[in-house]
Amino acid sequence: MALLRSVSLLVFVLALGAQALTPSHYLAASDVDRLQAVLSQPFTDLKSAYFSIVGLSKLGVSVADSNDACSFIKANLDSSSIEALFYAAEASQALPSCEIHVSNETRDLLHAAVSEDSTVSQIHQAVSALSSLGLPLASQEVVSALKARISKEDNVVAITLALQTASRLSQQAELGEILEEIEDLAARLDDLGGVYLQFEEGLEATALFVSAAYALSDHVDVEPPLKEDQVIQLVNSVFSKKSWDSLSEAFSVASAAAALSNNRFHKPVVVSAVGPATVSHSQPLLQLQVTDVLCQPLSSADVLVESATSVTSKAAILSQTPFTLRDGIFELNFMASKPASGYYQFSVAVTGDTRLVANHVELKVKVSTKVAINNMDLSVVDKDQSIGTKTTRVEYPNKAKASFIADSHQNFAMTFQLVDDTTGVELTPHQTFVRLHNQKTGQEVVFVAEPDSKNLYKFELDTAERKTEFDSISGTYALYLMVGDATLENPVLWNVADVVLKFPDEEAPSTVQSKNLYVPKPEIQHLFREPEKRPPTVLSNTFTALVLSPFLLLLILWFKLGANISNFSFSPSSVLFHVGHAAMLGLMYVYWTHLNMFQTLKYLAIVGSLTFLAGNRMLAQKAVKRIAAEQSSRLAKYRSLR
Amino acid sequence: MSHSVVAVISRFLEEYRSSTSNKLKVIDAYLLYILLTGAFQFLYCLLVGTFPFNSFLSGFISSVGSFILAVCLRIQINPQNKGDFLSVSPERAFADFLFAHTVLHLVVVNFIG
Numbered sequence: 001m002a003l004l005r006s007v008s009l010l011v012f013v014l015a016l017g018a019q020a021l022t023p024s025h026y027l028a029a030s031d032v033d034r035l036q037a038v039l040s041q042p043f044t045d046l047k048s049a050y051f052s053i054v055g056l057s058k059l060g061v062s063v064a065d066s067n068d069a070c071s072f073i074k075a076n077l078d079s080s081s082i083e084a085l086f087y088a089a090e091a092s093q094a095l096p097s098c099e100i101h102v103s104n105e106t107r108d109l110l111h112a113a114v115s116e117d118s119t120v121s122q123i124h125q126a127v128s129a130l131s132s133l134g135l136p137l138a139s140q141e142v143v144s145a146l147k148a149r150i151s152k153e154d155n156v157v158a159i160t161l162a163l164q165t166a167s168r169l170s171q172q173a174e175l176g177e178i179l180e181e182i183e184d185l186a187a188r189l190d191d192l193g194g195v196y197l198q199f200e201e202g203l204e205a206t207a208l209f210v211s212a213a214y215a216l217s218d219h220v221d222v223e224p225p226l227k228e229d230q231v232i233q234l235v236n237s238v239f240s241k242k243s244w245d246s247l248s249e250a251f252s253v254a255s256a257a258a259a260l261s262n263n264r265f266h267k268p269v270v271v272s273a274v275g276p277a278t279v280s281h282s283q284p285l286l287q288l289q290v291t292d293v294l295c296q297p298l299s300s301a302d303v304l305v306e307s308a309t310s311v312t313s314k315a316a317i318l319s320q321t322p323f324t325l326r327d328g329i330f331e332l333n334f335m336a337s338k339p340a341s342g343y344y345q346f347s348v349a350v351t352g353d354t355r356l357v358a359n360h361v362e363l364k365v366k367v368s369t370k371v372a373i374n375n376m377d378l379s380v381v382d383k384d385q386s387i388g389t390k391t392t393r394v395e396y397p398n399k400a401k402a403s404f405i406a407d408s409h410q411n412f413a414m415t416f417q418l419v420d421d422t423t424g425v426e427l428t429p430h431q432t433f434v435r436l437h438n439q440k441t442g443q444e445v446v447f448v449a450e451p452d453s454k455n456l457y458k459f460e461l462d463t464a465e466r467k468t469e470f471d472s473i474s475g476t477y478a479l480y481l482m483v484g485d486a487t488l489e490n491p492v493l494w495n496v497a498d499v500v501l502k503f504p505d506e507e508a509p510s511t512v513q514s515k516n517l518y519v520p521k522p523e524i525q526h527l528f529r530e531p532e533k534r535p536p537t538v539l540s541n542t543f544t545a546l547v548l549s550p551f552l553l554l555l556i557l558w559f560k561l562g563a564n565i566s567n568f569s570f571s572p573s574s575v576l577f578h579v580g581h582a583a584m585l586g587l588m589y590v591y592w593t594h595l596n597m598f599q600t601l602k603y604l605a606i607v608g609s610l611t612f613l614a615g616n617r618m619l620a621q622k623a624v625k626r627i628a629a630e631q632s633s634r635l636a637k638y639r640s641l642r
Numbered sequence: 643m644s645h646s647v648v649a650v651i652s653r654f655l656e657e658y659r660s661s662t663s664n665k666l667k668v669i670d671a672y673l674l675y676i677l678l679t680g681a682f683q684f685l686y687c688l689l690v691g692t693f694p695f696n697s698f699l700s701g702f703i704s705s706v707g708s709f710i711l712a713v714c715l716r717i718q719i720n721p722q723n724k725g726d727f728l729s730v731s732p733e734r735a736f737a738d739f740l741f742a743h744t745v746l747h748l749v750v751v752n753f754i755g
Binding site: 532533534535539543546547549550551553554557558561562563581584585588589591592597600601604608612615616619620622623626 | 671731744
C-alpha cells in the first residue's frame with residue numbers, strides 16, 4: 001500500500017503552473033523509513049557513529065540504544081585528532097545524556113586549530129567540537145580565519161563548511177561577509193531543465209549546502225537569497241535519489257530534509273492525492289495528503305479548493321471550498337456537488353503559514369460513474385418498409401429469447417440509451433461497439449453504434465451492403481454490445497441476441513481459411529549458381545591443337561631459312577643469360593599455377609636482374625664482335641676497291 | 643584485273659625473297675606465327691563464344707603485343723633504317739624487346755586466370 005502510494009506519488013505529474021513550480025521529487029513515507037534504516041546501521045567506526053546518531057536526530061528519531069552508543073563513542077575517541085573530537089562531540093550532543101570530558105590539552109589543541117593555517121574543514125571541526133562540548137571560543141578570530149581560508153579554498157565544499165561553522169558562532173560576530181557567500185554559492189548551482197538545481201560536485205554537496213545555508217540564515221535571522229522556484233528545484237535535486245550509496249550521502253539528505261522542513265523562512269509543501277484521484281458514488285471523498293518534505297502532515301494548515309472546473313465544459317463546479325482534516329488526511333466530499341462524470345481541474349491552495357512554498361497546486365480529478373442501458377430495442381425491418389417492424393425489448397443482462405433472422409431484403413436495427421445509473425443523465429462513452437461473432441467459423445465483425453442528436457444510440461445492419469465484411473458467410477451470429485470509457489466503473493459486454501444472417505449467394509469459399517500467420521511456410525530450395533555452359537571437350541581440344549599448330553609452321557620456316565645456333569658462344573654470361581631467361585619463363589608458368597603477383601615480382605626481380613646483367617654482358621660481347629666484323633668487311637671492301 | 647593483282651603479288655614475293663636479309667626473314671617467320679596464333683584464337687572466340695572472356699583477352703592481347711614488339715624489333719634491326727635509330731644498336735633493340743616481353747607476359751599471365 002505504501003509502495004503503491006509512493007509509486008503513484010512519483011508518477012504524479014503536476015502541471016507547471018503559471019506561477020510556481022511544485023516538487024516532483026520528495027520523500028514518501030517509505031523513503032523516510034528507508035533513510036532511517038540506512039542511518040540505523042550498526043556503527044563501524046566513530047565517523048559512521050557520528051553520521052548515524054546525528055542523522056537520526058535530524059529525522060527526529062533517537063538511536064536504539066543511546067547508552068551503548070555513548071560508550072562506543074567514548075571508547076573510540078582519540079583525543080589527539082580534531083576530526084575524532086568533532087565526531088564524538090557532535091554525536092554526544094545528539095544523545096540524551098552523554099558527556100565527554102576533555103582535558104586542557106585537548107581544548108588547547110582545538111583552539112590552536114582555529115587559524116589561517118588550518119583548512120576550512122579543520123576549522124569547522126574544531127569550532128563545532130568546541131561549541132558542542134560547551135567550551136568557550138573566540139568568534140571574531142574564527143571569522144577572520146574563515147575569511148582568509150575562503151579566499152584560498154574557493155570550492156563549494158569548503159564554503160559550505162564555512163557557512164556551517166558560522167552558524168555555530170556568536171550572533172554578535174560580524175557574519176555579514178560569510179552570509180554573502182550563500183548568494184555566491186547559489187549562483188554556482190546548475191539549472192537542469194528548469195526542474196533541478198544542483199552543484200556539479202553532486203547530491204551530497206547540494207544537500208550539505210541546503211542545510212548549511214538554512215542553518216546560517218536561521219542563526220542570523222536573515223532570509224536566504226533563494227527564490228521560491230529555486231527552493232523547489234533544490235528539493236527536486238536533493239530528493240531525486242531514493243537509495244543512497246553511502247552513509248555520508250544519507251546523512252546529507254537527512255540534514256537537508258530537516259533543514260527544509262523546519263526553518264524560519266521557507267517550508268516546501270507536498271500535496272498529493274491518496275490513491276488515484278478518483279471519486280465516485282461509492283467513494284465520494286477526495287483525499288489529499290499535505291506534508292512537508294519529510295512526509296510529516298501539516299496539520300495546522302488550511303487547504304482550500306480555489307476552483308474546480310470541468311475539463312470539457314469549462315464550467316466551475318466549486319469555488320473557495322475548504323477541505324476538512326481527518327486523521328492527518330484532508331478530505332472533501334466532491335460528489336455532494338453532484339458533478340457529472342468526467343475530468344475536473346482542481347486548483348488547491350494551502351495556507352496557514354507564511355513560510356509555505358509551492359502551496360498552489362493543480363490537480364486533475366476524475367469522477368466516475370456506473371452506466372445503465374435503457375430501452376434496448378431490437379427489430380428486423382424490411383427494406384421497402386412494407387411490413388411493419390416488430391420491436392423486441394431486451395432488458396440488461398438478459399438475452400433475447402428468439403433469434404432474429406435477416407436476409408438481403410431486410411435490415412437489422414438496434415436502438416438503446418446509455419444513462420448514468422444514479423442521476424439518469426444521458427452518457428456518451430468513448431466506446432460503444434456492436435460485435436457480431438460467428439460461433440462456427442470464429443469470425444467476428446465489429447461495428448460502431450453512433451448516438452443521434454438526442455443521445456439515442458442507433459445501430460443498423462444492412463445485410464446486403466455489409467456482406468463483404470462478413471465474407472458472405474451465412475449463419476448464426478451472436479450479437480454483443482460493448483460499452484467502455486475511462487470514467488465508467490462498470491464496462492459492459494452484453495450478449496444481447498443471436499442474429500441469423502442470410503446472404504444472397506455463397507460467393508465466398510465454403511470454409512473460411514483461418515488466417516493463421518504462424519504456420520511453417522513452404523521451404524525455399526536454394527538454387528546454386530549454375531556453372532556456365534562449356535563447349536564440348538572435343539571442340540576445345542581441336543582448337544587448342546589449331547592454336548598451337550603455327551608453332552610447328554614456325555619451326556619449319558626457320559629450318560628452311562637456315563636459322564641455327566651454330567654461333568652460340570659458351571661464355572659464362574651467355575649461358576647464365578639463357579638459363580636466367582628460361583627461369584623467367586618458368587616463373588611465368590609457376591605464377592599462373594601457384595603464385596600471386598607480389599611473390600612473382602619478388603622472384604622476377606631476383607632472376608631478372610641476374611638475367612639482365614648476364615644479357616648485358618653477352619650483348620656487349622656480341623656488339624663488339626659485330627663491329628669488328630663490320631670493320632673488317634669494310635676494310636676488305638676498301639681493299640678490293642683499290 | 644586479277645591478272646595484275648597476281649602479277650603484283652608474285653613480283654612482291656620475288657623482291658622479298660631476294661632483297662631481305664636472312665635475319666629479317668627469321669623475324670618475319672616469327673611474325674607470321676604470331677599472326678596465325680592470334681587469328682586462330684579470334685576464330686575460336688567467334689565460333690564458340692567468349693566463355694572464359696579473361697582468358698581470351700589475355701591470349702589475344704599476348705598475340706597482338708608480341709606482334710607489335712616483334713615489328714618494333716624488325717624495324718630497329720633493319721640496317722636500312724640505321725639513320726633513324728642512331729642511338730639504338732641491334733643489341734639494344736633486342737634487349738628492349740626482351741624487357742618489353744617480360745612485362746607483357748607478366749600482365750598476360752596475371753590476366754589469364
